Amino acid sequence: MTRPAIRxxxxxAGFLKTCLAGLLAAASLYMVIxxxxxxxFAYRSTYQNYHVWSDRPIPGEITDVLDDVTRRLRTSSLHxxxxxxxxxxxxxxxxxxxxxxxxxxxxxxxxxVWLTRQVFIRAxxxxxxxxxxxxxxxxxxAAERPLSYFIAHEITHVxxxxxxxxxxMLRYPRxxxxxxxxxxxxxxxxxFDANRDLFALGTWALDHDRSGLYREFHLKVAxxxxxxxxxxxxxxxxxxxxxxxxxxxxxxx
Numbered sequence: 424m425t426r427p428a429i430r431x432x433x434x435x436a437g438f439l440k441t442c443l444a445g446l447l448a449a450a451s452l453y454m455v456i457x458x459x460x461x462x463x464f465a466y467r468s469t470y471q472n473y474h475v476w477s478d479r480p481i482p483g484e485i486t487d488v489l490d491d492v493t494r495r496l497r498t499s500s501l502h503x504x505x506x507x508x509x510x511x512x513x514x515x516x517x518x519x520x521x522x523x524x525x526x527x528x529x530x531x532x533x534x535x536v537w538l539t540r541q542v543f544i545r546a547x548x549x550x551x552x553x554x555x556x557x558x559x560x561x562x563x564x565a566a567e568r569p570l571s572y573f574i575a576h577e578i579t580h581v582x583x584x585x586x587x588x589x590x591x592m593l594r595y596p597r598x599x600x601x602x603x604x605x606x607x608x609x610x611x612x613x614x615f616d617a618n619r620d621l622f623a624l625g626t627w628a629l630d631h632d633r634s635g636l637y638r639e640f641h642l643k644v645a646x647x648x649x650x651x652x653x654x655x656x657x658x659x660x661x662x663x664x665x666x667x668x669x670x671x672x673x674x675x676x
Contacts, residue, residue, distance in 0.1 A: 458539055460522050464511055472504060477512035484550040491552070491571035492578070495610040500655050501582040502607075508578055509539070514546040516557075529557045531568075534577040536584035536591060542577040544570070563636060564628070567612050576608035587659055599662050602640030603655070606648070609641070615649065618642050623673045643668045 461467075464476035473489050475481060496502040513519035516528035522543050523533035531554050532544040546555040552569045556562040583600065584591050591600060606613075622629040622642055631639045646668065647653045 454538070457522060457524070457535070460511055460518075460539075460541065463518060463522075472506065473508050473510060475510045475512070477514065478518060479512070479514045481512070482549045484552075488549060488552050488571050488574070491569070492574045495571060495575035495608055496578060498610045499579055499582060499607045501586045502578070503582075506585075508581075509541045510574060511541060511543045512547060512549075513543055516546075519543060519545050531556075531573045532577045534580040534584075536580055537589050540581045540584065542574065542581065544573060544577070563634065564638070567609055572608040575610070576604045579604040579607040595659065596662055596665060598640040598643050598665055598668075599658065601637045602642075602644035605637035605641040606644045613638075613641060613645060615642070615645050619646075619672055642672060646672060 464478050466477045466481050468475045468481045470486050470489050519528040534542050547570050552571055554570050554573055628634050628636055629639045647658050
């Protein structure tokens with residue numbers, strides 16, 4: 424008795440269905456791993472509303488760093504001190520690669536605004552209040568960006584997602600999201616006029632595409648909040664066109 428031949432179309436459909444099921448299973452497993460990162464971090468410390476995990480022992484100087492984080496977060500109208508904050512130090516790059524959701528370990532930190540609202544920070548020298556930059560190059564703008572800056576910056580992303588929804592990364596321009604996080608992270612350590620002059624000159628540090636720094640975005644947010652007197656809610660309700668902002672900032676004061 425001969426068996427009916429399997430049609431090529433059915434074989435392909437079955438193969439694609441199996442691949443899709445495998446991808447969904449892998450994605451589900453990844454979501455579960457990301458939702459519960461604690462087993463990958465052996466050390467824990469609690470200070471005020473901060474819950475800190477690390478893959479290496481946590482120095483006592485973490486309290487000084489977190490006090491400075493608190494000082495920086497006072498700049499934000501969105502931050503609530505009563506809300507617990509979960510911070511994970513990823514001294515091994517693979518943890519930052521995995522939990523940072525960007526699938527690389529070159530960033531200073533990352534915040535999960537979609538699922539857990541946890542913060543992940545790269546390898547750091549906690550007693551010195553500084554991150555250890557990837558590669559051999561020194562950290563740009565290191566004086567204005569200690570470890571406490573990076574933690575406050577990422578917490579601000581979490582606060583924005585709480586205030587404006589988990590899909591903020593899809594609904595708002597990057598200059599606003601990163602500019603406000605830089606604005607809070609630097610806590611006023613920003614010379615508006617000097618940076619505006621550098622922006623008008625097209626200086627490297629004020630061009631995010633060339634430098635990777637957020638000073639350009641910070642300038643735009645500071646212009647709206649500090650010079651135009653907008654509230655943060657007004658800025659998020661109707662973010663100005665970025666090209667229009669560029670033109671205003673390049674114009675004579």
